[in-house]
Amino acid sequence: MRAALARLPAEQARAVVMAAVYGMTARQVAGFEGIPLGTAKARIHAGLLKLHAARLAWRGDNE
Amino acid sequence: MSEIDCQRFQQLAPEFALNGLVGRERAQMLSHLTGCPTCQKMAHDLAETADRILELVPEADPPAGFELELMTTFRRPGREYRWPASLAAALLAIALVLGGWIVGRSNPAASAPADDARPGVRTVLYAPLIKDELWLGQAYMDPDESGWMYISLTAPVPDTTITCDIIRPEGSTVRIGTFPFTHGHAEWGAATLTKLDAAAVARLSDSQGNVIASARFPPPEAIPD
Numbered sequence: 001m002r003a004a005l006a007r008l009p010a011e012q013a014r015a016v017v018m019a020a021v022y023g024m025t026a027r028q029v030a031g032f033e034g035i036p037l038g039t040a041k042a043r044i045h046a047g048l049l050k051l052h053a054a055r056l057a058w059r060g061d062n063e
Numbered sequence: 064m065s066e067i068d069c070q071r072f073q074q075l076a077p078e079f080a081l082n083g084l085v086g087r088e089r090a091q092m093l094s095h096l097t098g099c100p101t102c103q104k105m106a107h108d109l110a111e112t113a114d115r116i117l118e119l120v121p122e123a124d125p126p127a128g129f130e131l132e133l134m135t136t137f138r139r140p141g142r143e144y145r146w147p148a149s150l151a152a153a154l155l156a157i158a159l160v161l162g163g164w165i166v167g168r169s170n171p172a173a174s175a176p177a178d179d180a181r182p183g184v185r186t187v188l189y190a191p192l193i194k195d196e197l198w199l200g201q202a203y204m205d206p207d208e209s210g211w212m213y214i215s216l217t218a219p220v221p222d223t224t225i226t227c228d229i230i231r232p233e234g235s236t237v238r239i240g241t242f243p244f245t246h247g248h249a250e251w252g253a254a255t256l257t258k259l260d261a262a263a264v265a266r267l268s269d270s271q272g273n274v275i276a277s278a279r280f281p282p283p284e285a286i287p288d
Binding site for chain 2: 001002005016017019020021023024025026041044045047048049051052055056
């Protein structure tokens with residue numbers, strides 16, 4: 001999972017970690033990063049979906 | 064309450080999986096889930112992925128100041144971080160999870176992180192720094208070959224230069240680096256550039272070779288369900 005995080009654009013990785021580990025909402029991520037709410041939502045959305053795809057790919061390769 | 068369709072659900076599913084939706088939007092998502100097995104599966108799968116991210120966080124909280132120290136040590140040259148100190152805890156989480164990434168990107172020889180992260184494996188290890196059964200601080204380590212170590216030490220000893228060595232189970236020693244110890248305290252981080260897949264001991268010695276403290280790291284292992 002860390003390798004998959006490493007491949008994300010840094011801003012997406014930060015957004016996903018803030019939401020997943022610290023429980024921040026998209027609005028809080030937006031305030032934290034100084035970006036529009038829509039941008040924060042887009043980063044969380046894209047970041048988590050990419051991690052999910054990487055996890056499915058890893059599972060497929062190892063089953 | 065208005066209904067949402069599968070397309071709308073899927074747009075909001077990542078935020079929903081991360082518990083980032085509140086109020087009406089969350090209620091609409093829950094309502095949709097009750098009658099849609101396809102979206103139920105998607106929500107379940109995304110929540111599992113979100114849970115995997117939590118496994119990257121160590122089992123004990125580092126000390127105050129850890130996150131800024133780590134970022135200062137490992138951040139890429141020229142990059143500005145403007146995050147407010149009031150949200151240092153969030154920064155800490157980011158530093159812990161992405162520490163290996165930052166080292167990897169700042170070191171040309173390790174530009175491609177090893178793709179060996181395994182589900183259920185704790186990737187940041189914690190061990191207390193001990194001397195004669197006294198707790199003197201904390202040590203954190205990412206055991207990958209592109210990993211890092213972070214030390215927070217408080218000890219009643221004179222100012223000195225401390226050497227940090229990793230001792231493998233078979234007795235071989237890897238020198239990680241040295242750092243100044245002043246006014247009874249030090250915070251230090253460094254890239255380890257060595258892969259550790261078994262239990263190891265971090266040993267801190269003063270300039271005379273006297274052991275100041277040691278941290279006994281557990282082997283990387285699966286987290287119980």
